[in-house]
Amino acid sequence: MSGFSTKVQEVFNEPACDKNLKKSDKERKKGCSKPLIPGAAAGGCAFDGAKIVLQPIVDAAHLIHGPLACEGNSWDNRHAASSGPLLYRTSFTTDMSELDIVMGNGEKKLWKAIHEVVATHRPPAVFVYSTCVTSLIGDDIEAVCKHATEKLGTPIVPVNAPGFAGSKNLGNKLAGETLYDHVIGTMEPEISTPTDINILGEYNLAGEFWQVKPLFDKLGVRVHCCITGDARYVEVASAHRSKVNMMVCSAALINLARKMEERWGIPYFEGSFYGVSDTSDALRNIAGLLVRQGAPHDLIARTERLIAEEEARVWRRLEPYRERLKGKRVLLYTGGVKSWSVVSALMEVGIEIVDTSLRKTTPEDKARIKELLGDDPHVLENMAPRDMYAFLKEGKADIMLSGGRTQFIALKARTPWLDINQERHDPFAGYDGMVELVKKLDATINNPVWAKVRIPAPWDEAGAPSARDFTIDPTHVARFRKAFAEREAQDFEEC
Structure with a gap:
């Protein structure tokens, strides 16, 4: 766990985060978020954050090494859509039980699960996620994944982000570290162009990426990889050959964007596709950075023409x-x-x-x-x-x-x-x-x-009678009690 602790500290000391730089050394060690409340980690722990980032790699298998509930609590927690493969929708888990934990069967069970997934589904890669339980008992998923990769010939990627490590935001960053350490740069693209870009932190929720991609197609800009919405493993593994990175949410993957710039010289910026002006600004920034990276100079003029056409069209549609x-x-x-x-x-x-x-x-x-x-x-x-x-x-x-x-x-x-x-x-x-x-x-x-x-109920309207306005005749009560007693006596005789 010492290597994992070092990795967490590196994420906490992110040099590209202005908020982090303003902290003291003591505050920086506490991380970016409030401590988790016991029993309330579902939807907010580091494991869940890592799963959010990596699961939209739609052709890969995602195997959870831990109790069944960890997979049940995190599966399909975002509606990340796929244009093809649906393997990412299949839940894979080692389903660790109390007996497995006591007897130390975790690593053997993980190896068998990896072997079964690869043999049955033939995925291009398998992501193996550690959880609180398996991390606490000391299962070495990195060693198992390395052994499985050598034996099976399929990339088996360890994701060291147990829930107790911290918040969902930390899990996002640990997923970025996983991609940087084990995936990006391990393969070369079949095609590479001067206008290739990556979009980081975009998960194609409800198919949102598909609304933006046609704009790039019109400009001749190729979105090589969306990390990770509707992504393929090969695209992510060869993302280091793109010319520009756009971050949709810097809080999630700023560490990945910074390291890709340092290692492969890919400039990045933060933008948004929400709203007319923000979408236009994002297109302008991408065009400007691509030209600086060697793309044709007319790209900027073509981008401005497209923006003018699209803005005129969208305002006509919004006018009513x-x-x-x-x-x-x-x-x-x-x-x-x-x-x-x-x-x-x-x-x-x-x-x-x-x-x-x-x-x-x-x-x-x-x-x-x-x-x-x-x-x-x-x-x-x-x-x-x-x-x-x-x-x-x-x-x-x-x-x-x-x-x-x-x-x-x-x-x-x-x-x-x-x-x-x-x-x-x-x-x-x-x-x-x-x-x-x-x-x-x-x-x-x-x-x-x-x-x-919003219409008041009849009993809430002004002047409506209330319970205090009704009185009960005592003679009616006495008559009811007498009838009830006679009926009760008759039932007793019949019994």
């Missing part, structure tokens, strides 16, 4: 909704890059942001929010459910955009709610995604059901 949504108030309760990218997208159609959260945001994210909202005080580090309910109940927002965990607070307050987090089924990226987001907002806010559910 702008009047209906202008001035509508939104409570945005999300995290990370969406805290500012979605703000920008909503403001473009005239929507007012009454509050936005700062959960899981970096100093760069906070700076962008301040740039968009000015010195507006309506930013939240966190909001208790009780306060959120009161805020919505008082009618301070026309709709709440958040994840599924807070939807019932909005519904209890009889306020429209729209899913904006990674569990959603609707793609909101790119120009077309902006239109889809606005359509969903309009359909949700202006749904006639809200006028119905």
Whole structure:
């Protein structure tokens, strides 16, 4: 475990993270997030974060070395879509039991599981994930994976990210370390062009990457690899030959972007595909960096023409909704890059942001929010459910955009709610995604059901009779008691 501890400390000391550099040595050792609460790690531990990053490599097999519940709690936790292979949807686990742990059968069971997966499915690679239990009992998955790779001739990649190591964000970074150490640079691409790019931190949630890729196709820019949405193992393994990296969420894979620049000279920048202006800026940045890396100089002019055409088209499609949504108030309760990218997208159609959260945001994210909202005080580090309910109940927002965990607070307050987090089924990226987001907002806010559910119940209306207005005649009570006693006596005689 000493090597693993060293790797975790390297991630904590990420030199490309401005927030990390401002910390003292003591604070830096604590990592980036609050300690996990025992019993509440599902959906927030390092193992889950690593699985989120790596599972969208759709043609690989993903084997969990640990108890069955670890796979059950993490499987398919994001709707990362595939355009072909579906092996990543199959759950593989060694299903460690108490007897396996006591008898020390972990490594033997892992070897047998790897052999069975390779023999049955013939994947291009197998990712093997350690968990809390198998790490605590000392199973050496790196040694087993190395032995299996030599014997089977298939890359078996160890993912050392047990849940107790830290938060989901740490797991994201450890997954990036895994790709850097064991995958990227191990294969060469069949085709390489001066306009090859990688997109880091994009997981093709609800097919969002497919809304952006046609834009690059029109420009003649080849997305060599999306790390890791709808990715193939060979694409990831040969990603070191691309010319530019774009990070969709720097908090997740900034360590991978930095190391790829240091080792292979691939420049990177952080951008977003949420909203019209952010999508246009991302295209401009990619074109500019590609030209600096040797792409044809006319790429910049062609990019500007495409942006002008797409923006004109998207604003024509948005025009019918702008009047209906202008001035509508939104409570945005999300995290990370969406805290500012979605703000920008909503403001473009005239929507007012009454509050936005700062959960899981970096100093760069906070700076962008301040740039968009000015010195507006309506930013939240966190909001208790009780306060959120009161805020919505008082009618301070026309709709709440958040994840599924807070939807019932909005519904209890009889306020429209729209899913904006990674569990959603609707793609909101790119120009077309902006239109889809606005359509969903309009359909949700202006749904006639809200006028119905807000009508007071008859017993809540002014002047309606209450329970105190009704009295019971004592003679009726006495008559009922007498009838009940007679019936009870009759039943006793029959028995």
